[in-house]
Amino acid sequence: MPNKTEPIFCRSRAWIELDREALRHNVEGLQKLLPNGCKLMPAVKANAYGHGAVLISRELNRLGIKAFCVATVSEGIELRENGIVGEILVLGYTHPMQFPLLKRYDLTQTVIDLPYAEILNKYGQKVKVHIAVDTGMHRLGEPCKNIENICKIFRLPNLKIEGIYTHLCADDTDLPKDRAFTLEQGQAFYNMISQLKERGFGYPKAHLLASYGLINYSELGGDYARIGIALYGVLSTEADRKCCSLSLRPVLSVKARVTTLKTLQKGETAGYGLQFVADCDTKIAVLAIGYADGIPRSLSCGIGNVLIKGSKAPIIGRICMDQMLVDISHVPNVKSGDIAVIIGQSGDKKITACDLAEQTETISNEILSRLGERLERQLI
16 A cells, blocks of 8 residues: 655654654564464554654564554554555454454454354454453453353354464462462463364464563563563653663654743743743743643642753743643743743653653653654654
C-alpha cells in the first residue's frame, strides 16, 4: 500500500523527537535476551506508547521486525494503510461489525474466550487468530483449566489458529510471592499446551513474555516476546530502571517553544485561579504546550519543571489546555523562540518520563501513551 503524504516537520510549536539510534540500540539489546527461537513482537498500541505507531513500525520494519501487536482494529488498519508489513495481532476485542476489516487488512484477531470464538466462527470466512488463555490475570482469555473449551475453539472450522498466548501479571518484580505466581502462570500455560498436543491439536506459535517477562523471566521461553515499554528505552518506574541490568536508551524527547516573556512585580499573580503569587519580582516564560498535549495538569504549581538552556525552570500556576508558565528568573538570556525540554536532555540535565510519573504518582507507560496527537513527531 502507498504511504500517506506526511506533513512537514517544522518544530513550530511543540513536538516529539524520536532517536533512531536509541531505538536500534534497544532492539538489539532486547534481541540478545530472547530465548532460542523467540522473536520480537513489539507492542505499538496506543500510538506506540505515544511515540507514533507508523514512524516506529516503519523503522522496526527497516530493522527486520515483521510482527507487531496493537489493541484495536483501527490501530492495525493505520499500520497497513501506511505500508507496514508482517503479522499484526489485535490484542483486544473487535466488534462483529468490524470482522470484515480483519480480512481486508490482513489482521490477526485475538480470541478472548469460547463464546467470542463461536461468534467469530459464524462470520463464515476464514480468519487468522491467536487464542488468549487466562492463567491468572483474570482479564481476557479462556481460563486455562477449561481445556475442553479450548479444544472446542480449535475445532471451529473458520478459525485459522496461528498462535496462543497468555499475559503475566506479576513479572515486574522478583519478590518471592510474585516470582512464585509468575512461574505458576508459566507452568499452567505450558501444561495446557501439552494437553492440546496430547489431544492431537497442532502446535501454534505460543507467547507469554512482555517487557518485564523478557527481562526477568526469559527462561519461560515462547515464540514471541510482546515488548512494549522497554522497546522505547523506559521502564514503568525509576526504581525498575535502577534494578535493570539491561542498557536502555529513551527514544522520545518532548520539546516546546517559548512564545513570550513577562515580568511580574512582587504580589502579582499569574494563571488560572490566582494560584501563583510572585513573592518577588519574577521573570516568567510562556510555553506553547499544555494538558491537551498530554502534559499532566498535576505537574502544576511547582510540582514539575522544564529545562531551558540547561537549567531547571519550575512550572508555576496551573497548566492550561494549550500553554504553561515557567519561572525563568534564574535562567539567563531566554528569548521568544527558544526551546524548552519537557522530557529529554538539555545540557547536563535530564527530565525523564519516570520523573514525571513519580511526580504525578503514576507510571511512565501512562505519561507516554497520553501524549497528544497534535505534537509533531519525527525520527532523527
